[in-house]
Amino acid sequence: AQSVSQHNHHVILSEAASLELGCNYSYGGTVNLFWYVQYPGQHLQLLLKYFSGDPLVKGIKGFEAEFIKSKFSFNLRKPSVQWSDTAEYFCAVPNNAGNMLTFGGGTRLMVKP
Amino acid sequence: NAGVTQTPKFRILKIGQSMTLQCAQDMNHNYMYWYRQDPGMGLKLIYYSVGAGITDKGEVPNGYNVSRSTTEDFPLRLELAAPSQTSVYFCASAAGERNIQYFGAGTRLSVL
Secondary structure, three states: OOOEEOOOOEEEEEOOOOEEEOOEEOOOOOOOEEEEEEOOOOOOEEEEEEOOOOOEEEOHHHOEEEEEHHHOEEEEEEOOOOHHHOEEEEEEEEOOOOOOEEEOOOEEEEEEO | OOOEEEEOOEEEEOOOOOEEEEEEEOOOOOEEEEEEEOOOOOEEEEEEEEEOOEEEEOOOOOOEEEOOOOOOEOOEEEOOOOHHHOEEEEEEEEOOOOOOEEEOOOEEEEEO
16 A cells, blocks of 8 residues: 655744655555645645656645655755745655545644744 | 535534534535544545445544435544544545545534
């Protein structure tokens, strides 16, 4: 079964700092990868996705993620965070059958103004 | 476009009570999912459905039941509520291709 690890559980940054959140997955054949974001009190929203092609994927609000196959990683980055990026971030991968997603434990990001 | 709608938003139950969490989607998605979210634990899949009349267990199905009589609706039933079922429940749907899931706003349930 697929598994997803997010190494940072809590991250605190000041505004304008750079962000990188780690995500590692277990090998499972064809890889589709997702980052979801959950703002305080809200539901999960898709931030970005990787299906194939360019391993550097750009998402909404200036976020990007890089798929590194050799490292089984899909780390999320943003060059300069804002207070409004305070949220919980989840990495997710489909299972081998492709009919469900496995989510990582989440990383709670707090950006200090 | 409403997307995925969950009701109620909040509920307090006593131990042993039963209730149904409602989930409806208007995107004609075949796939629907129920998750629970506990602090620091991410999302755990309770049940899922790949189409009307078809349901299957996820990672944490014990204490829950589901049905899928229509494409639009996927209710989650708690028969005998226990404190361990205190959680936030999210319903999601997907078209089935590439697993992009769309989430509802969640139901916050407390069992006391």
